[in-house]
Amino acid sequence: MKIKKILIHKGRKFFWKEGDLHTEFGVVKEEEIKSKKIANSNKDNEFLIIEASFQDNLEKMKRGPQTMSPKDIGEIITRTGMNKNSKVLEIGSGSGALTMYMARIAKEIISYDIREDHTKIVKRNLKDFEIENVKLITQDASTEIEENDFDIATIDVKEPWTVLKNVSEALKSGGYIVSYSPSLTQSNQVIKEAKQNPDLIVLDTIETIERKWDITKLILHPQIRMIGHTAFLTFIRKI
Amino acid sequence: MKIKKILIHKGRKFFWKEGDLHTEFGVVKEEEIKSKKIANSNKDNEFLIIEASFQDNLEKMKRGPQTMSPKDIGEIITRTGMNKNSKVLEIGSGSGALTMYMARIAKEIISYDIREDHTKIVKRNLKDFEIENVKLITQDASTEIEENDFDIATIDVKEPWTVLKNVSEALKSGGYIVSYSPSLTQSNQVIKEAKQNPDLIVLDTIETIERKWDITKLILHPQIRMIGHTAFLTFIRKI
Amino acid sequence: MKIKKILIHKGRKFFWKEGDLHTEFGVVKEEEIKSKKIANSNKDNEFLIIEASFQDNLEKMKRGPQTMSPKDIGEIITRTGMNKNSKVLEIGSGSGALTMYMARIAKEIISYDIREDHTKIVKRNLKDFEIENVKLITQDASTEIEENDFDIATIDVKEPWTVLKNVSEALKSGGYIVSYSPSLTQSNQVIKEAKQNPDLIVLDTIETIERKWDITKLILHPQIRMIGHTAFLTFIRKI
Amino acid sequence: MKIKKILIHKGRKFFWKEGDLHTEFGVVKEEEIKSKKIANSNKDNEFLIIEASFQDNLEKMKRGPQTMSPKDIGEIITRTGMNKNSKVLEIGSGSGALTMYMARIAKEIISYDIREDHTKIVKRNLKDFEIENVKLITQDASTEIEENDFDIATIDVKEPWTVLKNVSEALKSGGYIVSYSPSLTQSNQVIKEAKQNPDLIVLDTIETIERKWDITKLILHPQIRMIGHTAFLTFIRKI
Numbered sequence: 001m002k003i004k005k006i007l008i009h010k011g012r013k014f015f016w017k018e019g020d021l022h023t024e025f026g027v028v029k030e031e032e033i034k035s036k037k038i039a040n041s042n043k044d045n046e047f048l049i050i051e052a053s054f055q056d057n058l059e060k061m062k063r064g065p066q067t068m069s070p071k072d073i074g075e076i077i078t079r080t081g082m083n084k085n086s087k088v089l090e091i092g093s094g095s096g097a098l099t100m101y102m103a104r105i106a107k108e109i110i111s112y113d114i115r116e117d118h119t120k121i122v123k124r125n126l127k128d129f130e131i132e133n134v135k136l137i138t139q140d141a142s143t144e145i146e147e148n149d150f151d152i153a154t155i156d157v158k159e160p161w162t163v164l165k166n167v168s169e170a171l172k173s174g175g176y177i178v179s180y181s182p183s184l185t186q187s188n189q190v191i192k193e194a195k196q197n198p199d200l201i202v203l204d205t206i207e208t209i210e211r212k213w214d215i216t217k218l219i220l221h222p223q224i225r226m227i228g229h230t231a232f233l234t235f236i237r238k239i
Numbered sequence: 240m241k242i243k244k245i246l247i248h249k250g251r252k253f254f255w256k257e258g259d260l261h262t263e264f265g266v267v268k269e270e271e272i273k274s275k276k277i278a279n280s281n282k283d284n285e286f287l288i289i290e291a292s293f294q295d296n297l298e299k300m301k302r303g304p305q306t307m308s309p310k311d312i313g314e315i316i317t318r319t320g321m322n323k324n325s326k327v328l329e330i331g332s333g334s335g336a337l338t339m340y341m342a343r344i345a346k347e348i349i350s351y352d353i354r355e356d357h358t359k360i361v362k363r364n365l366k367d368f369e370i371e372n373v374k375l376i377t378q379d380a381s382t383e384i385e386e387n388d389f390d391i392a393t394i395d396v397k398e399p400w401t402v403l404k405n406v407s408e409a410l411k412s413g414g415y416i417v418s419y420s421p422s423l424t425q426s427n428q429v430i431k432e433a434k435q436n437p438d439l440i441v442l443d444t445i446e447t448i449e450r451k452w453d454i455t456k457l458i459l460h461p462q463i464r465m466i467g468h469t470a471f472l473t474f475i476r477k478i
Numbered sequence: 479m480k481i482k483k484i485l486i487h488k489g490r491k492f493f494w495k496e497g498d499l500h501t502e503f504g505v506v507k508e509e510e511i512k513s514k515k516i517a518n519s520n521k522d523n524e525f526l527i528i529e530a531s532f533q534d535n536l537e538k539m540k541r542g543p544q545t546m547s548p549k550d551i552g553e554i555i556t557r558t559g560m561n562k563n564s565k566v567l568e569i570g571s572g573s574g575a576l577t578m579y580m581a582r583i584a585k586e587i588i589s590y591d592i593r594e595d596h597t598k599i600v601k602r603n604l605k606d607f608e609i610e611n612v613k614l615i616t617q618d619a620s621t622e623i624e625e626n627d628f629d630i631a632t633i634d635v636k637e638p639w640t641v642l643k644n645v646s647e648a649l650k651s652g653g654y655i656v657s658y659s660p661s662l663t664q665s666n667q668v669i670k671e672a673k674q675n676p677d678l679i680v681l682d683t684i685e686t687i688e689r690k691w692d693i694t695k696l697i698l699h700p701q702i703r704m705i706g707h708t709a710f711l712t713f714i715r716k717i
Numbered sequence: 718m719k720i721k722k723i724l725i726h727k728g729r730k731f732f733w734k735e736g737d738l739h740t741e742f743g744v745v746k747e748e749e750i751k752s753k754k755i756a757n758s759n760k761d762n763e764f765l766i767i768e769a770s771f772q773d774n775l776e777k778m779k780r781g782p783q784t785m786s787p788k789d790i791g792e793i794i795t796r797t798g799m800n801k802n803s804k805v806l807e808i809g810s811g812s813g814a815l816t817m818y819m820a821r822i823a824k825e826i827i828s829y830d831i832r833e834d835h836t837k838i839v840k841r842n843l844k845d846f847e848i849e850n851v852k853l854i855t856q857d858a859s860t861e862i863e864e865n866d867f868d869i870a871t872i873d874v875k876e877p878w879t880v881l882k883n884v885s886e887a888l889k890s891g892g893y894i895v896s897y898s899p900s901l902t903q904s905n906q907v908i909k910e911a912k913q914n915p916d917l918i919v920l921d922t923i924e925t926i927e928r929k930w931d932i933t934k935l936i937l938h939p940q941i942r943m944i945g946h947t948a949f950l951t952f953i954r955k956i
Contacts, residue, residue: 075309078312184698466943684928717754
């Protein structure tokens with residue numbers, strides 16, 4: 001079930017689905033949550049109330065493997081030109097975070113994962129979010145990819161080079177491949193393999209580093225604790 | 240007119256619209272460009288031929304003010320959850336790069352710019368790209384915003400704080416505002432203003448740094464020349 | 479008392495001063511630590527034994543306020559050309575980490591701190607490290623700096639602009655000032671003040687970001703947890 | 718011959734050795750340069766005059782191969798605890814930038830380079846800077862290193878792993894090795910080799926990224942053009 005509202009008390013965020021909300025700052029009544037923008041708990045603490053967004057729900061969603069970060073999903077979307085008309089092939093459904101982001105933007109997603117437990121998690125997540133343009137396939141994409149004519153393919157598996165040939169064949173001319181790898185050892189191998197494929201051109205490999213800033217009246221500096229690394233993205237194009 | 244094909248010779252990219260392509264590596268015949276994937280110039284140099292994508296066209300588009308980078312547009316899209324159903328308000332059309340990215344993803348864009356020359360450039364760009372879900376308005380958004388019920392608002396103007404009140408009123412409850420500022424002096428002022436508005440919650444301010452990597456058989460390091468900075472993004476939400 | 483040896487078992491580091499070393503991996507005998515390079519604990523675990531260095535001791539030293547990081551101290555040393563002949567003025571002794579690094583390199587350090595507890599801590603640290611070329615003064619440097627003819631001055635206090643005039647007067651012509659500030663609000667104010675002083679030229683303001691890498695046979699990526707920020711360094715020069 | 722003074726006009730820097738200084742902003746007389754802090758050119762432009770520092774001279778020094786940056790030299794100095802008592806082994810004299818920085822800090826430097834042209838350049842630079850505690854040896858350090866009992870060794874050659882065994886033997890117990898490599902392919906190989914040497918412990922591999930900031934009354938952002946990469950530093954210790 002989806003989160004419906006977000007309650008905020010002094011910068012702390014609480015997720016609400018149904019019933020009264022019990023917090024260390026007191027209880028907020030369901031009827032208040034449903035009807036008001038600001039409500040007081042029984043301990044007289046003030047809570048701001050906002051409609052929950054897709055992002056709020058994603059943040060709360062903790063099913064399955066590690067989720068891809070918005071900065072990386074953003075690069076994938078913009079650098080491939082993903083849009084309402086895109087037919088997208090996803091190799092490695094994972095937790096479904098990328099799947100869902102893409103499904104809400106693209107026309108159609110076909111998502112492969114070798115592990116049935118992954119597929120099950122994604123299926124449940126898609127149902128919760130009422131997303132219907134995703135086809136999940138539990139199969140090793142290095143063996144076979146049945147569909148074709150894709151505009152974009154994303155690869156997030158341990159050995160991305162094993163699926164490169166099949167992915168290339170499933171793409172349209174001019175189509176984009178993005179390979180997502182936590183480690184440069186994988187990027188290296190993907191690039192080596194892609195360079196040997198006459199149908200592919202390696203564009204570039206990038207990483208993005210996201211800094212959050214603390215900004216108040218007297219403070220102005222990047223946050224001290226930081227996620228230093230998520231992944232490298234290799235962009236490849238089909239001739 | 241849009242670019243139709245991309246020709247690549249030894250990593251160098253050439254844009255083709257119509258007619259024969261004249262390059263320092265020789266001339267490639269129009270009929271070859273139209274029908275082949277690999278063609279030789281009259282100087283016997285080999286060119287790879289790819290269908291031009293939206294990105295290729297954007298890259299070539301050099302009309303108007305400085306364009307926003309894919310990394311920043313990506314963060315805007317993913318962190319606001321922009322999707323096929325989004326109604327988006329854009330303050331500051333600029334060159335229209337963000338406008339076009341968003342128009343290809345969202346349902347509807349209303350884009351304000353105070354300068355008529357900006358609006359004209361964007362109008363031409365939209366026509367070239369056959370984008371029809373954007374309404375351009377040449378008007379100072381700090382004076383009035385006529386429409387409302389927006390899911391997301393982006394602000395890319397010199398004094399973003401001046402439009403914050405009107406933008407806030409035009410948004411749905413739970414809607415997102417993203418303010419894009421090259422300089423922290425602006426981010427500072429926007430945050431200060433937003434904190435004084437009881438309808439708004441300041442989420443965070445981020446910057447993303449993009450590193451390109453040189454990866455060959457013997458080389459493995461980030462590129463030496465780098466764009467060190469584009470902008471700071473401040474995310475705000477309406478209660 | 480200083481640490482004399484470092485014992486390492488499976489990448490974990492243990493500090494030894496005297497007596498037998500008791501660890502969760504067993505006890506290592508004092509006589510073995512003193513005489514061997516590799517020793518086994520009574521639980522038959524192998525420990526590598528290294529002479530403790532200045533860095534090992536600094537790492538262990540946990541007296542007083544937050545210590546400056548090697549990357550920032552490094553920039554201070556190299557960009558001011560600090561060397562055996564340098565006479566250095568330090569405003570803000572803090573924990574003495576910078577003091578000790580500089581004392582081991584420069585000819586003479588005069589270090590001011592407004593807080594007597596800081597001075598006491600640094601005095602004890604200096605004694606432990608047998609450093610004798612540092613003169614500690616518990617005094618507000620914005621009131622008076624008695625000595626002069628300094629080659630280099632470092633400033634690490636909350637309101638660095640308050641000491642700028644006195645520091646400038648205490649420097650030789652061509653001398654360097656480095657102001658260390660966690661927040662840009664301070665850098666801003668220092669620069670503003672320095673620009674109004676006809677004896678000073680503001681060179682630049684930098685920050686350095688340090689990334690640690692995980693490198694094994696199969697892994698090659700930056701560490702995920704990272705210190706995202708320490709401080710901004712503003713370099714100023716006296717005419 | 719060394720630079721003696723720096724003249725600054727509107728942020729532009731001019732290096733002076735002797736005679737009148739001829740610039741596009743007019744001529745400044747030698748006698749004025751020698752005796753004043755502010756002088757006017759014959760075109761009535763004002764120049765600030767500063768004693769030239771070691772850094773000014775280094776900046777001007779353009780003899781030989783690419784020089785190491787202050788941020789990297791800084792990390793080498795602080796993380797090895799280099800100081801007045803250090804005996805340092807340098808493999809790869811290069812242009813001598815690191816040599817000179819270290820010579821002004823450490824007790825004694827023995828610097829190897831396989832190329833006689835490098836040694837000649839460094840010899841001339843050392844003479845210009847009146848540095849006398851450096852012994853230059855034109856020899857392949859992978860063949861033999863005659864001296865020993867070093868506290869610290871730096872390696873900046875194309876195939877650092879080839880000298881690792883000899884360097885290790887020349888070091889004291891507890892001594893530090895720093896290997897400087899532009900590419901991770903080299904770091905990888907050095908680490909692999911070091912792990913196979915029972916006398917060595919690999920500490921870590923880091924890179925530092927330096928950002929310069931533009932700070933004026935209205936502007937506050939990192940510089941747009943940036944050096945994105947210099948090198949990776951691998952720290953190793955002798956048991």
